[in-house]
Amino acid sequence: MARKSRETFDSRMGMLLAMAGSAIGLGNIWRFPYMLGKNGGAAFILVYILMLVVLCLPVMVSEYLIGRRGEANPFSSFDKLAPGSKWRWIGFLAVLASACILSFYCVVGGWSVKYLADSCAMAFSSGQADYAANFGAFISNPWKPLVYTIIFLALTGLIIVFGVRKGIERMSKVMITVLFVIIVLVVIRSLSLPGAIEGVRYMFVPDFSKVTADTCIAAMGQAFFSLSIGCGTILTYASYVSKEENILASSAWISFFDTMFAIIAGLAIIPAVYAIAYMNGVEPDVSAGPGLVFITLPGVFSQMPLGGVAAILFFLALLLAAITSAISLMEVVVAFIIEEMRRSRAKAVLICFMLCGGVGVFCSLSFGPLTGFRLFGLSVFDFFDYITSNIMLPVGGLLLTVFAGWRLKRANFLDELTNGGKLRIPRWLSLTIYYLVKLVAPLGILLIFLNTFFS
Numbered sequence: 001m002a003r004k005s006r007e008t009f010d011s012r013m014g015m016l017l018a019m020a021g022s023a024i025g026l027g028n029i030w031r032f033p034y035m036l037g038k039n040g041g042a043a044f045i046l047v048y049i050l051m052l053v054v055l056c057l058p059v060m061v062s063e064y065l066i067g068r069r070g071e072a073n074p075f076s077s078f079d080k081l082a083p084g085s086k087w088r089w090i091g092f093l094a095v096l097a098s099a100c101i102l103s104f105y106c107v108v109g110g111w112s113v114k115y116l117a118d119s120c121a122m123a124f125s126s127g128q129a130d131y132a133a134n135f136g137a138f139i140s141n142p143w144k145p146l147v148y149t150i151i152f153l154a155l156t157g158l159i160i161v162f163g164v165r166k167g168i169e170r171m172s173k174v175m176i177t178v179l180f181v182i183i184v185l186v187v188i189r190s191l192s193l194p195g196a197i198e199g200v201r202y203m204f205v206p207d208f209s210k211v212t213a214d215t216c217i218a219a220m221g222q223a224f225f226s227l228s229i230g231c232g233t234i235l236t237y238a239s240y241v242s243k244e245e246n247i248l249a250s251s252a253w254i255s256f257f258d259t260m261f262a263i264i265a266g267l268a269i270i271p272a273v274y275a276i277a278y279m280n281g282v283e284p285d286v287s288a289g290p291g292l293v294f295i296t297l298p299g300v301f302s303q304m305p306l307g308g309v310a311a312i313l314f315f316l317a318l319l320l321a322a323i324t325s326a327i328s329l330m331e332v333v334v335a336f337i338i339e340e341m342r343r344s345r346a347k348a349v350l351i352c353f354m355l356c357g358g359v360g361v362f363c364s365l366s367f368g369p370l371t372g373f374r375l376f377g378l379s380v381f382d383f384f385d386y387i388t389s390n391i392m393l394p395v396g397g398l399l400l401t402v403f404a405g406w407r408l409k410r411a412n413f414l415d416e417l418t419n420g421g422k423l424r425i426p427r428w429l430s431l432t433i434y435y436l437v438k439l440v441a442p443l444g445i446l447l448i449f450l451n452t453f454f455s
Ligand code: PHE
Pocket: 022, 023, 024, 025, 026, 027, 028, 101, 224, 225, 226, 227, 228, 229, 231, 233, 325, 326, 328, 329
């Protein structure tokens, strides 16, 4: 076939940072701290880590393996590994899931653009302002959030147009490095506030009485979302990876980095919330849900010394994290359009922009003019958030492990894991991974899943 050879990542570091960039996102900075707040702090972290090792790592290894072996977008990768079978529709489901996530993700990405702009204009300087009302007024405005959503999506598209090396890899490298430096600075500021230690205690002293079946479901959904697994992003990025890479080491590294980052983001936020609450003589409220970052934090920044600078840094970090994740979501859809519909990269980006932007408009309006419009009892935004994190990602993950564990031959699986025997991975370790993929992960996901719907 006279097809141009596919692009690949330029270096191992670039590949790892691009994948970490996909994983580290709003899920870490915006979602993880409030999930932690709602689900009992440290106990949630422990359940989360358990889910990560037993269920998510096997899914990531499977996804990585299928992508690297298939060397194509999710649809074609499955088709190449199981020619002519129905499995390729799982690949299609993954593309669909990525498009659905991007459609609501770009709305929150837009909010972070707006809050960065506001913090640069020193809008969070009055301790008296009603930040909840301001946030409510902004997101329910019929057109303002739309403008920011479009700006966010356009920035994402602009990076993708430049391709894998010059766009995704180069930008991820820069952005993730800057992001890391910034978040460490914000953590230092947060931890040096008087009273911050109580927040640290909340994060690290577990209260097991808060662990219920719901905690497990919440932890699993959060882990899938945060690691970007189950919807073809790792698969698509892995299709640009060289055959020399160590699948297991890369997956472990990305999972570790993502989890560390979530905990660090928690340290940037929760201790600061505690410190300012004590200063005001009120009870700290870290269970504020999605409003934690956009309502509680501006109030916190407004009252702390050097808060103006901390606010700018924090919202810049939020935006960088969101963009590096959004590019990975868009790349899944774009790779599919390029390879299956034979369009140029630029056209594929445009199609994806219009498609996800179009749905994104409805997600955004569901906080304002479309509040009353419900899909299965949920607002459009909540509907997309719910069906992707709680259904599409776990189902995708389940099917990915079933494919890697049952449809691929064991010898092929082990061969891919050890790069044809070149890597010195102890036999017991590769077999453990194999059985985690084949038995433990699918059963575990299925159990938690059934429990969600029949309890
Ligand atoms: N992992 C990203 C985050 O934490 C979100 C994401 C989910 C990105 C699924 C790609 C795929 O924000």
